[in-house]
Amino acid sequence: MNNFWLPKLPPAIDLETKQILKKTITANRKLAELKGVINTIPNAAILINTLYIQEAKDSSAIENIVTTYDEIYKQNLFADLIKNPAVKEVENYAHALQTGFQLVKQQGFLSLNHIRTIQQEIVQNEAGFRKQLGTQLKNEQTGEIIYTPPQNYLMINQLLNNLEQYINVPNDDLDPLIRMAIIHYQFESIHPFYDGNGRTGRIINILYLILNQLLDLPALYLSRYITRNKADYYRLLQEVRDKNNWEAWVHYMLDAVEQTSEQTIAIIIEIKTIMMDYKNRLKKTLPKIYSQDLLNNLFKHPYTKIGFIKKDLNVSRKTATKYLDILVEDGFLQKEKVWKTSYYINQPLLNLIVSAFRE
Incomplete structure (x- = not known):
């Protein structure tokens, strides 16, 4: 597809359809359950250090940066001895997620400067928002141009300012989970950076949930769902641009929240079970x-x-x-x-x- 005119937010379409509202209820219910389970872990660092790494690993894998847990944990122990570029990318993402979390907790909003800081930690450069022409999204197998994001620097800035306003002072009464899906689509479509857009956008998802008090810790990691449903992720993003098919895209993101919440709850319960076993055995022996x-x-x-x-x-x-x-x-x-x-x-x-x- 050639140049595409990207409208500002909010979308000029009814997103409170019966199907979306039904899915919003179940996604919110499961997310609330996750929030409660997280609060039963005595030390937040236990979840942060295990689940941060998981999100960083999966989000990086979407960008074809592949590594293993063994490589990640070893490099964490022996940074001076082991230098794995893929692991370094994963570590950069984890640090960016932690930075974003601290920023929104301390300041209570998510600004363009915050987003730029997050992206800089991911890619380890200060190129900032795109000013040069030529950015295109292509099919990895065929090289076909799928989408050309806004090229004009002034237009990019206008769209980003509109996005920042929508994140922090939305002018609609939509459920925050629906807004999260809208925000993710808009950020990915603006594609404001030369590199690291996908990873930055996935961090914004989690930070938005924290801003809206839906989570206390960044412990919901949608990248696992996206990795498993990668073709649908890109197809549905493009269907919003080509066909204005918002309903399928929002439903996809709501399903991601619901399923990932359920999976994370199960993992946390298992961690607690193993911890309790260790605690009892340590006390006894x-x-x-x-x-x-x-x-x-x-x-x-x-x-x-x-x-x-x-x-x-x-x-x-x-x-x-x-x-x-x-x-x-x-x-x-x-x-x-x-x-x-x-x-x-x-x-x-x-x-x-x-x-x-x-x-």
């Missing part, structure tokens, strides 16, 4: 070293090391080493090595993460 801080460390870091224990428990290196050796001996951790340096895996937690998010 290793009461002299048990503490809540130790338990939190083992679940905050699926791959841990002496330095993490030393810092989190405020103990000496000698004591941290002793604790880890005891935990290995009693079957709580599995000891591995990178070169001559040891690291320790919480295998039940790792097995859960890998199996829960396996394609």
Whole structure:
């Protein structure tokens, strides 16, 4: 498709159809359930450190940046020894998500400057919003031009200012989940950056839910759903542009919220189950070293090391080493090595993460 005139928001169409309203109710119900379950985890860092990585991994995979959990966790432990470019991209995304979360929590809104900061953390450059002509979206297999986003810098800025206004002061009474779908479509269609648009847009989704108090933590990761339904994702985006088919697009995003919420609830419950098992066994077999801080460390870091224990428990290196050796001996951790340096895996937690998010 050639140049496409992108209207400003809100869309000039009724989005409160019977089908959408019905789906909005079930999606909101499941999201509220997730919010409640999240609040039962005693340490938020446990969810953040496991689920952030999952979202970063899946969102990057949509852009054909593929890596494994083992590679990600090892590089987190040994950044000076391991240099994997794909893992670095995933880490950049995770940092950008954390940055965005802190910005909206502290300031209570999401500005264009915030969005630019998020994108800069993802791509690690300061090129900013597009000023040069030539950006086109193409079919990866055929090279066919599918969509040409706005090219004029003034038009891009006008559309972005309109989007910023809609995010923070919407001039309609739509449900926030419907608005999230609208915002995501508009951002992807403006395509304001030279690179990192998709990943930035997916972070905006989560931040918008937090702004609207639908979540307290960025623990709903839609990228898994999008990865599994990638062809529909791009097809339905384009159908809004070509056919003004908003209903199918909004329904897709609502289904993403509902299904991802349900999956995340199940994962959190499993994490809690494994944690409780570890807690009971530690108290019974290793009461002299048990503490809540130790338990939190083992679940905050699926791959841990002496330095993490030393810092989190405020103990000496000698004591941290002793604790880890005891935990290995009693079957709580599995000891591995990178070169001559040891690291320790919480295998039940790792097995859960890998199996829960396996394609």
